[in-house]
Amino acid sequence: MATIPLSDRSFSRIARLMHSSVGLSFTPQKKSLVHARLWGRVQRLGLGTFEDYVRLIESHDDGGEFQMAVDLLTTNETYFFRERAHFDLLQAELQRTRPQRLAVWSAASSFGDEAYSVAMMLADLEMMGTVGPDWSVLATDISERVLQSAVQGIYPADRLREVSAQQLKRHCLKGEEESAGLVQVRETLRERVRFGQLNLCQPIETIGPFDVIFLRNVLLYFDAKTKSAVVDRVLMQLRPGGLFFLGTAEGRVPCRTPLKALAPGAFRKE
Incomplete structure (x- = not known):
């Protein structure tokens, strides 16, 4: 399926909604980022246009989709002992x-x-x-x-690459079989x-x-x-x-x- 385009009007509505609701700032230079983060979601919901998606997240009965949009727009790389x-x-x-x-x-x-x-x-x-x-x-x-x-x-093991072997042993459990490659922090x-x-x-x-x-x-x-x-x-x-x-x-x-x-x-x- 071809990529669903994001019009300037729809981008502006998304940017205004995100700023007024949760303080997120998306300048016109971030239009491509917003498009990349959200277009797959538009496709998955079976919507034909971004305009349909904007109407959904602006509505009171959005089924939690506004929160999903916030998640997609703010997720960044994180790992243990970053910086x-x-x-x-x-x-x-x-x-x-x-x-x-x-x-x-x-x-x-x-x-x-x-x-x-x-x-x-x-x-x-x-x-x-x-x-x-x-x-x-x-x-x-x-x-x-x-x-x-x-x-x-529960995390992919790579997210704990900065954790020492001793700390891993003390504080984590390594997954086995179908959970191989995953690590869980001990209870x-x-x-x-x-x-x-x-x-x-x-x-x-x-x-x-x-x-x-x-x-x-x-x-x-x-x-x-x-x-x-x-x-x-x-x-x-x-x-x-x-x-x-x-x-x-x-x-x-x-x-x-x-x-x-x-x-x-x-x-x-x-």
Whole structure:
């Protein structure tokens, strides 16, 4: 079947809907990306045009298709211990302060790779006596679908390529036979991570305070005004002196909350 074209009008309607509903920003330069991410879905639903798809996701009775569109437009590569320097910095901070209580928030957790990476590190530091047993990890995302997957904690083995052999043995189970090539995070670790749905572009109830917040590789989907608002909204949940992580390539986002830069993508709330 030939590729279904995306008209400028349909693209503009999709872009407006995504921005008004969840804060996502799609400039005209991203039209080809939107087309590539969604056209297969249009085909699978048996729709003849993108106009039909837009009418579907704009309707109140969309059968969950709007959320599916959000998922398709925001899914990016993720893996355990991505941007390792941030985990090294956090570990050094914890070895210095040796906290008895610690609360961490993975604010754009996607499929849970980041949250479980943090949990692995904290479990190991607890075992060594560096941190106390009273630690917690909260992982949130706008997508209910990816959160449901994250709760299961099952991943292709390649996603854990940065996990050491010792950590794999302690914290994971390798699949066999029909599950060969898959790895599942052990239940003892999965129980330490709470998952919940949250839209960062809407007011956030008091869910903190947190000592560490990761907000990595999600701001690229927002325009400049939305980025600043999201960062300030998230930082309201961070304790003074707490650590805040953005994606290394995202740079420093202008915000009202005073931050001290520690390393690329790493900050301390002042």
